[in-house]
Amino acid sequence: MPINWYNQSVKISDAGGENAIIEIARKASCGLPVERLGLGIGDDAAILRFGEDDIVVTCDLLVENVHFRTDWASAYEIGWKSAVANISDVAAMGAVPRHALVSLGLPDADLDFVRDLYEGLGSACKRWNSAAVGGDTVRSEVLVVNITWIGDLAGASAVLRSGARPGDLLMVTNCLGNSLAGLRLLQNHGRDGAIEVSAALVNSHLRPTPRVEAARAMTATGAVHAMMDLSDGLAADLPKLCRASGVGARINSQDLPISSELVTVCRTLGWNQTEVACVGGEDYELLAAVDRERLNEVSEAARSAGSDVTVIGEVLEEDRVILVGSGGAESRLPDSWEHF
Amino acid sequence: MPINWYNQSVKISDAGGENAIIEIARKASCGLPVERLGLGIGDDAAILRFGEDDIVVTCDLLVENVHFRTDWASAYEIGWKSAVANISDVAAMGAVPRHALVSLGLPDADLDFVRDLYEGLGSACKRWNSAAVGGDTVRSEVLVVNITWIGDLAGASAVLRSGARPGDLLMVTNCLGNSLAGLRLLQNHGRDGAIEVSAALVNSHLRPTPRVEAARAMTATGAVHAMMDLSDGLAADLPKLCRASGVGARINSQDLPISSELVTVCRTLGWNQTEVACVGGEDYELLAAVDRERLNEVSEAARSAGSDVTVIGEVLEEDRVILVGSGGAESRLPDSWEHF
Numbered sequence: 001m002p003i004n005w006y007n008q009s010v011k012i013s014d015a016g017g018e019n020a021i022i023e024i025a026r027k028a029s030c031g032l033p034v035e036r037l038g039l040g041i042g043d044d045a046a047i048l049r050f051g052e053d054d055i056v057v058t059c060d061l062l063v064e065n066v067h068f069r070t071d072w073a074s075a076y077e078i079g080w081k082s083a084v085a086n087i088s089d090v091a092a093m094g095a096v097p098r099h100a101l102v103s104l105g106l107p108d109a110d111l112d113f114v115r116d117l118y119e120g121l122g123s124a125c126k127r128w129n130s131a132a133v134g135g136d137t138v139r140s141e142v143l144v145v146n147i148t149w150i151g152d153l154a155g156a157s158a159v160l161r162s163g164a165r166p167g168d169l170l171m172v173t174n175c176l177g178n179s180l181a182g183l184r185l186l187q188n189h190g191r192d193g194a195i196e197v198s199a200a201l202v203n204s205h206l207r208p209t210p211r212v213e214a215a216r217a218m219t220a221t222g223a224v225h226a227m228m229d230l231s232d233g234l235a236a237d238l239p240k241l242c243r244a245s246g247v248g249a250r251i252n253s254q255d256l257p258i259s260s261e262l263v264t265v266c267r268t269l270g271w272n273q274t275e276v277a278c279v280g281g282e283d284y285e286l287l288a289a290v291d292r293e294r295l296n297e298v299s300e301a302a303r304s305a306g307s308d309v310t311v312i313g314e315v316l317e318e319d320r321v322i323l324v325g326s327g328g329a330e331s332r333l334p335d336s337w338e339h340f
Numbered sequence: 341m342p343i344n345w346y347n348q349s350v351k352i353s354d355a356g357g358e359n360a361i362i363e364i365a366r367k368a369s370c371g372l373p374v375e376r377l378g379l380g381i382g383d384d385a386a387i388l389r390f391g392e393d394d395i396v397v398t399c400d401l402l403v404e405n406v407h408f409r410t411d412w413a414s415a416y417e418i419g420w421k422s423a424v425a426n427i428s429d430v431a432a433m434g435a436v437p438r439h440a441l442v443s444l445g446l447p448d449a450d451l452d453f454v455r456d457l458y459e460g461l462g463s464a465c466k467r468w469n470s471a472a473v474g475g476d477t478v479r480s481e482v483l484v485v486n487i488t489w490i491g492d493l494a495g496a497s498a499v500l501r502s503g504a505r506p507g508d509l510l511m512v513t514n515c516l517g518n519s520l521a522g523l524r525l526l527q528n529h530g531r532d533g534a535i536e537v538s539a540a541l542v543n544s545h546l547r548p549t550p551r552v553e554a555a556r557a558m559t560a561t562g563a564v565h566a567m568m569d570l571s572d573g574l575a576a577d578l579p580k581l582c583r584a585s586g587v588g589a590r591i592n593s594q595d596l597p598i599s600s601e602l603v604t605v606c607r608t609l610g611w612n613q614t615e616v617a618c619v620g621g622e623d624y625e626l627l628a629a630v631d632r633e634r635l636n637e638v639s640e641a642a643r644s645a646g647s648d649v650t651v652i653g654e655v656l657e658e659d660r661v662i663l664v665g666s667g668g669a670e671s672r673l674p675d676s677w678e679h680f
Contacts (some may be wrong), residue, residue, distance in 0.1 A: 015451045021477045024455050025442065028462035034471040036438060036492070046473035048439060050492060051391020057473070059488055061443035063480045098376060099388060102365065103401035103486045108680050111355045115364050122368035131374040133386035133397070136486075137361045139680055140403045146443045146476075146486035148399060152376070152390060340448050340479055 017340040042244065043161050044089040044228050045151070055152045058089040064142040072186045072194075075113045077206040078145065079120025085231065086149035087128050088210035088284040092229035094159040094219035095151035097212065099133045100125065102147050105140030121147075128212050159219050164226035164245035164289035166317040171298070173211050173285045173307040175259040176234060177273065178204035180280030185265070200261045208284045214307035215286055221301050223294035233281040236336030239321050241287060248320045251313035251333070253278075278323070278334050289315050357680035382584065383501050384429040384568050385491070395492045398429040404482040412526045412534075415453045417546040418485065419460025421622075425571065426489035427468050428550035428624040432569035434499040434559035435491035437552065439473045440465065442487050445480030461487075468552050499559050504566035504585035504629035506657040511638070513551050513625045513647040515599040516574060517613065518544035520620030525605070540601045548624045554647035555626055561641050563634035573621040576676030579661050581627060588660045591653035591673070593618075618663070618674050629655050 012020060026041050034040070038047030038054050045058035062068060062082055073081070083100065090097045102121065106114065118132075125131050130149070182205025185194035194202045210229070218224050226245055230237050234251070242249050256277040266273040286307075290298045295311065302309040313324075322330045352360060366381050374380070378387030378394050385398035400422065402408060408418055423440065430437045442461065446454065458472075465471050470489070522545025525534035534542045550569070558564050566585055570577050574591070582589050596617040606613040626647075630638045635651065642649040653664075662670045 010451050011448045012446065012451055012454065013448045018477045020451060021444065021446075021454055024451075024458050025472055025475060028458040028465075028472060034439070034473070035469070037471065037473060040471070040473045041475070046439070046441070048473070048490065050393070050395050053390070055390050055395075057439070057441055057488070057490065059441045059443050059474065059476050059486070061445055061476045061478050061484065061486060063445050063478060063484065065481075066445075066479050099374070099386070099397070101386070101397055101399045101488055103399050104361065105401055105403050105406075105484065106352065106361075106680075108351045108353045111350045111352055111360060111364075114352065114361055118364050118368040125368075129375070131377065131380070132365055132368060133374070133377060133380045133388070134399065135365060135381070136399050136401045137358045138401050138403060139406050140484075141405075141482070144401065144403065144445065144480075144484050144486075146399070146401060146484075148397070148441055148488040150388065150397065340446075 013340040039160070044092040047158055053152045053154060054158060055150060056090055056093045056095040056158065057148060057150050058086055059146060059148040060085040061146045063144050070143065072191050073206050075116035076120035079117035080124050080207055082145045082147050083121045083124035084208050084210045084284060086147050087124060087130070087212060088229040088231065090149050090151035091210050091212040091215040092227055092286060093151070094153065094156050094215060094227065096154045096216070097128045097130045097149055097151045099150040100130055100147055102132050102135035104135065104137045105144030106137065107141060156219055159224050159227040161226055161228050161241045161244035164241060164247050164315045166247055166315050167292055168225055168289040168315040169292050169295055169311050170249060170251065170313045170315060171288050171290055171309045171311045172230065172257060173214050173302060173309050175257045175262065176230070176283055176285060177262050177277035177280040178259055179208060179282040180276055181262050181265055182206065198261050198265055201265060205282065208282060210284050211286050211307050213305035214302045217301040217305035218288060218298050221294065221297050223291040223298050224288050225291060226289040228287055230283050230285045230287050231281055233279045233336055234287065235278045235333040236281070237287060238333070241289070242321055248316035248318045249313055250316055250322050250324060252324045254326050255310060255312045257310040275334050279336055353680040379500070384432040387498055393492045393494060394498060395490060396430055396433045396435045396498065397488060397490050398426055399486060399488040400425040401486045403484050410483065412531050413546050415456035416460035419457035420464050420547055422485045422487050423461045423464035424548050424550045424624060426487050427464060427552060428569040428571065430489050430491035431550050431552040431555040432567055432626060433491070434493065434496050434555060434567070436494045436556070437468045437470045437489055437491045439490040440470055440487055442472050442475035444475065444477045445484030446477065447481060496559055499564050499567040501566055501568050501581045501584035504581060504587050504655045506587055506655050507632055508565055508629040508655040509632050509635055509651050510589060510591065510653045510655060511628050511630055511649045511651045512570065512597060513554050513642060513649055515597045515602065516570070516623055516625060517602050517617035517620040518599055519548060519622040520616055521602050521605055522546065538601050538605055541605060545622065548622060550624050551626050551647050553645035554642045557641040557645035558628060558638050561634065561637050563631040563638050564628050565631060566629040568627055570623050570625045570627050571621060573619045573676055574627065575618045575673040576621070577627060578673070581629065582661055588656035588658045589653055590656055590662050590664060592664045594666045595650060595652045597650040615674050619676055
């Protein structure tokens, strides 16, 4: 019986988008006796038990014209960013990145494009002590990049999304919203025009940095109760951390760390900087719930590892996520990124 | 500097197709000090050293209208076959499949399509004691499925492509060419028409079986010097095994195991059955180079694990792969599948 699956009744977008699919995946895997499984679907990475140290595995699928455009991003940048998306997930578990499997779907492109893509990927590998150990290469109409990254905890304990406790302080590394601002500039002005407005913001979007060293240093204090990386943006990711931990959160909008570049661009272009910082994805900064008594220790650890940290709010017992405005008015977080 | 990577000078297809990309990947990873790496790019799976037992990791990327068509294959079958392609690679290393990471790129499809896809995937997981432990889900114009599978050697030693020795016998499990015959029937007659001609051949294409049990049993004898799964077809895969081992091979065309269904269809439709058996990919049968003295032992092991085996030729010292016809005439293997 042939299937026409494009025009049927209950679409993914009507059913809850990515979360609906995660539920299906969870159910399909449920009830199976799985050997060597530490943690399955639902965190930045899965945890597998193969030796004295647990390993973590994660993957990211990037599709041309959905996640990147080849007239904005060079092959090098696509390779770099594909690596970073994964390395960031490994880091957010408190693990050390090790090995990558690279699946490429490609048109019959110029071979130099592939070489540049691998060079970008290889640069990220070199910087974070990893290597491509395998993969698959197939023909495709548009560029498709799926990378799987494997890391190990190297003696540390994994830091999950589910460990946040009421009273914990919520902190993020560095600044939020730079990547979305860079994307919007690219959308509005093309690559050359966007770089003219703000090379720094465009760079944040095209060549993000995963916070590997900060994650390890913060984790090593033992005072980080929960952590994840901000890949879909605070407004999407904080509720995930809260749901996983069975808690709520209060965020103060005036405490969101916003770069001077973003402030300037928002002022010039009339953007709402709080909204950009809340909904902006792909910053790959860390969001952590930290023992209130040990804030200084964690901040110091992050700073010594090259990342500023800012307390943006706190974990609540009640099951809601609220944003407190500058006048003290409470609101919900702005609508967040959804794939469908 | 914007890049137009579709219309440039040296295309992938001109540079050697997938092999050219594998070379780039190898070079990009070369020279890095990689911890816990047993084996990198170039076999059915990579080998990582995380504990007392090595683990293996492999991935496969499938793209709609390149690797499957949704008017031929149901969502269940796409999920099943995506799993099998990976499980087969894990098995061909002599390892036990354990965990899957599933990346899906999807249009805003009917949610039941996703449910059926996961059901097919889940059935394969159940049958071979695995589970989906993570993944990624994104929007895409066409369906994209990338699965990464992790297995462990569970006390066994990995069997590589590189261990074949001159004098070894070459054997394959079960029959060759059924999957390609099924594909051709689907191409020529559509799903319903193809099933009418031969449900068995169509089934071989849409619901292949990985030879997990046979691989373990054959490996356990210690007499298998090299092994790989036939995913691109004998004509593409045997030369890979020979290159990895630094040997050649002689195959006897009249010894190729061909199912009675394939014989019948070839006779009816005027297909050359040797050509179908040689170039046909996606059979997921095993190709093994086996100690000549211990042939019976390996055959018995495979049969006790549910797979017939056939000796199709032998490993040569000289660096060439030849096919001996029924009259004794020698020729090269037919042109094989290439992604680009």
